[in-house]
Amino acid sequence: MTQAMTRPLPPAAPPRRRRSWRNILVGWSFILPNFIGFALFTLVPMLAAFALAFLDWDSYSTPEWVGLENFERLWRDQNFHVALRNTLFYAAGHIPLTLAVALGLAIVLDRKIRGVQFFRTAAFFPYITSLVAVAVVWNMLFNPTAGPINQFLEAIGISDPPRWVASTDWAMPAVIITSVWRDMGYYMVLYLAGLQTIPREYYEAARVDGAGAWQRFWNVTLPCLRPTTFFVLVMLTIQSFKVLDLIVVMTDGGPGRSTLVLAQLVYREGIREGQFGYSSAIALVLFLIVLTVTVLQFRLNERRSTS
Amino acid sequence: MITSGKGGARRQAVKGLALAGALSLTLAACGSGDPEPADPNGKITLSVTVWNLAKTPEFKALFDAFQQANPNITIKPVDILADDYPEKVTTMLAGGDKTDVITMKNVTDYSRYSSRNQLLDLTDMVKSTDTSKLAGLDAFDVGGKYYALPYRQDFWLLYYNKTLLDKAGVKLPEPMTWDDYVKIAKQLTSGEGGDKVYGAYHHTWRSVVQAVSAAQTGGDQLGGDYTFFTDQYNVAKGLQDAGAVLDFGTAKSQQADYRTQFESGKTAMMPMGTWYISGILEAKEKGATDVEWGLAPMPQRPGATGVTTFGSPTAFAVNKRSEHADAAKKFVEFAASKAGAEAITKVGVVPALQTPEITEAYFGLKGMPEDELSKKAFEPDKVVLEMPVSEHTSDIDTILNEEHELIMVGDKSIADGIRSMNERVKSEVLN
Numbered sequence: 001m002t003q004a005m006t007r008p009l010p011p012a013a014p015p016r017r018r019r020s021w022r023n024i025l026v027g028w029s030f031i032l033p034n035f036i037g038f039a040l041f042t043l044v045p046m047l048a049a050f051a052l053a054f055l056d057w058d059s060y061s062t063p064e065w066v067g068l069e070n071f072e073r074l075w076r077d078q079n080f081h082v083a084l085r086n087t088l089f090y091a092a093g094h095i096p097l098t099l100a101v102a103l104g105l106a107i108v109l110d111r112k113i114r115g116v117q118f119f120r121t122a123a124f125f126p127y128i129t130s131l132v133a134v135a136v137v138w139n140m141l142f143n144p145t146a147g148p149i150n151q152f153l154e155a156i157g158i159s160d161p162p163r164w165v166a167s168t169d170w171a172m173p174a175v176i177i178t179s180v181w182r183d184m185g186y187y188m189v190l191y192l193a194g195l196q197t198i199p200r201e202y203y204e205a206a207r208v209d210g211a212g213a214w215q216r217f218w219n220v221t222l223p224c225l226r227p228t229t230f231f232v233l234v235m236l237t238i239q240s241f242k243v244l245d246l247i248v249v250m251t252d253g254g255p256g257r258s259t260l261v262l263a264q265l266v267y268r269e270g271i272r273e274g275q276f277g278y279s280s281a282i283a284l285v286l287f288l289i290v291l292t293v294t295v296l297q298f299r300l301n302e303r304r305s306t307s
Numbered sequence: 308m309i310t311s312g313k314g315g316a317r318r319q320a321v322k323g324l325a326l327a328g329a330l331s332l333t334l335a336a337c338g339s340g341d342p343e344p345a346d347p348n349g350k351i352t353l354s355v356t357v358w359n360l361a362k363t364p365e366f367k368a369l370f371d372a373f374q375q376a377n378p379n380i381t382i383k384p385v386d387i388l389a390d391d392y393p394e395k396v397t398t399m400l401a402g403g404d405k406t407d408v409i410t411m412k413n414v415t416d417y418s419r420y421s422s423r424n425q426l427l428d429l430t431d432m433v434k435s436t437d438t439s440k441l442a443g444l445d446a447f448d449v450g451g452k453y454y455a456l457p458y459r460q461d462f463w464l465l466y467y468n469k470t471l472l473d474k475a476g477v478k479l480p481e482p483m484t485w486d487d488y489v490k491i492a493k494q495l496t497s498g499e500g501g502d503k504v505y506g507a508y509h510h511t512w513r514s515v516v517q518a519v520s521a522a523q524t525g526g527d528q529l530g531g532d533y534t535f536f537t538d539q540y541n542v543a544k545g546l547q548d549a550g551a552v553l554d555f556g557t558a559k560s561q562q563a564d565y566r567t568q569f570e571s572g573k574t575a576m577m578p579m580g581t582w583y584i585s586g587i588l589e590a591k592e593k594g595a596t597d598v599e600w601g602l603a604p605m606p607q608r609p610g611a612t613g614v615t616t617f618g619s620p621t622a623f624a625v626n627k628r629s630e631h632a633d634a635a636k637k638f639v640e641f642a643a644s645k646a647g648a649e650a651i652t653k654v655g656v657v658p659a660l661q662t663p664e665i666t667e668a669y670f671g672l673k674g675m676p677e678d679e680l681s682k683k684a685f686e687p688d689k690v691v692l693e694m695p696v697s698e699h700t701s702d703i704d705t706i707l708n709e710e711h712e713l714i715m716v717g718d719k720s721i722a723d724g725i726r727s728m729n730e731r732v733k734s735e736v737l738n
Binding site for chain 2: 144
């Protein structure tokens with residue numbers, strides 16, 4: 001049959017055509033193992049979650065199409081507003097602080113000082129420590145009555161130290177401090193890699209021109225690190241908006257709702273209450289927020305690199 | 308042509324798959340409708356869902372006793388991780404699983420399963436047996452019908468450390484009011500820092516304040532007006548402000564373990580559920596603690612007659628898809644009967660069936676306190692369900708819990724916290 005179909009074509013054509021078909025098939029077969037996994041475990045669930053946001057489904061009955069009802073409910077849901085505010089608060093604290101601390105650490109540990117390997121490892125250690133252990137230990141440090149942090153604060157003359165995780169005002173800062181401590185090592189490594197790429201000649205030239213340490217940092221280091229900073233910023237933003245694990249272990253959203261975040265609300269409504277449609281709607285909004293912020297960052301980066 | 312041929316083959320394959328799927332579904336449907344085996348002497352294997360089998364000795368005690376009484380029935384436990392139990396059972400039932408007996412870990416899940424029509428109606432069985440002494444049965448009444456029978460009933464009472472009370476020369480009054488409790492707790496508090504002994508320990512659960520309050524004042528936790536919590540919050544907050552109980556913020560952030568609080572001998576009194584009895588018996592047996600302990604009835608509101616406390620029952624139900632419904636019913640009935648109660652009493656679990664003989668047997672356990680007050684604590688006049696069941700239970704529970712935290716960490720005054728409970732429950736749930 002194939003031959004019958006291809007016979008009228010010019011003699012040179014069939015092999016090429018066959019070859020191109022074969023090429024496509026070979027190409028597909030190469031990516032297939034990976035693609036099946038991706039499609040099965042990432043693409044399909046993602047699309048399903050997207051569709052679920054417009055359904056009312058409790059995982060055992062037949063899903064029911066409800067249109068935008070889930071989003072209307074979201075708009076009226078106080079818990080969503082609280083969680084959104086808390087997530088933004090967390091991001092506003094976590095992103096700049098982690099960035100600054102990671103950059104500072106990288107610059108300090110980029111010098112040829114004794115035991116630099118040891119200090120680099122030490123700074124990276126929190127990142128590879130079990131998160132639950134980190135949260136439990138920091139909770140002990142933050143103990144409002146007998147914790148070392150408050151004992152230290154009292155020793156230096158602060159008579160009324162914050163009650164940290166036991167107060168609505170200080171619970172989020174406590175979580176932010178813990179998360180900065182945990183993540184700084186990872187981003188420090190990224191910055192260290194970035195610092196290696198800056199040619200020594202730039203610093204030498206700046207020094208010859210009479211630039212001080214601060215000027216060298218401001219005019220050489222920072223601009224040269226821009227690609228790294230951009231990457232770190234995007235990663236940090238995504239990480240901040242989807243924070244869940246640390247908060248669940250440290251405060252579980254409390255006291256009250258003072259540390260309730262969006263990802264936790266997704267979990268609570270979906271897994272605990274079995275409202276998968278509503279939960280997917282929250283997840284979709286979270287996704288859109290992260291997407292918008294990331295696209296904005298890309299735009300800004302483009303504009304700056306062209307100017 | 309080739310492509311169309313391929314497509315045809317694919318379509319056929321899909322059709323075949325669909326057919327196979329439909330066939331298996333029909334087969335499954337047929338299976339669930341199968342009648343009982345006719346031979347009454349035939350061996351039957353009965354499957355029962357349980358949680359943490361190795362650490363929940365009541366199940367084994369009950370199964371052994373049942374198998375001894377019914378040699379032709381073998382019980383096959385379906386062990387499920389306790390934390391995942393509700394989700395797992397929900398999924399099993401939704402998927403048409405045929406496990407015969409389903410253990411109802413709490414009343415909320417029971418109401419879900421029964422409303423989805425997944426459990427067998429046991430009303431006839433309830434009506435035909437004497438259930439007057441079966442505590443907690445009311446919780447399973449769904450519009451006059453029963454789909455489960457309780458075998459275990461935990462309720463709250465007051466644990467106290469005899470050594471600490473004797474040392475301070477304190478004798479618990481009878482009956483004890485919350486005012487007495489506050490006074491005694493303050494009196495029993497002593498020491499500083501690491502040596503501090505607290506007059507009482509209140510665990511961080513909202514029930515410690517709210518369920519007690521609802522049971523003793525008759526307030527409705529689903530009603531949307533929580534002014535009736537006020538007195539009980541005054542007790543809890545007053546003790547905390549006086550430093551007579553471990554501060555809530557500390558207990559919560561350190562994930563304080565109530566067992567450790569009591570067994571370390573640093574707590575004089577502790578309101579807690581009866582499930583802890585088997586725990587403390589075991590700890591003493593192993594030598595993990597040497598605390599001398601006793602039981603007292605839950606303190607009451609001033610002017611109250613009798614002892615009112617709260618609790619929650621655990622029950623067995625029969626899966627509607629069970630293929631051995633008669634044997635399953637037999638098991639449910641056995642678990643709620645005297646024989647079942649005796650079996651679980653032996654491992655220190657409080658049975659739903661409450662008779663003087665059972666109480667006697669319970670206090671005959673090695674290590675149980677022997678005084679009269681402890682025995683009296685074991686027979687409260689009224690046990691109110693910890694949290695009533697409705698479609699709003701879970702949402703209201705979340706709100707009450709959040710506001711409870713805010714009151715207890717001192718972020719809101721009692722009045723503000725209660726006002727915000729009222730507003731939130733009304734606007735977010737009941738509207």
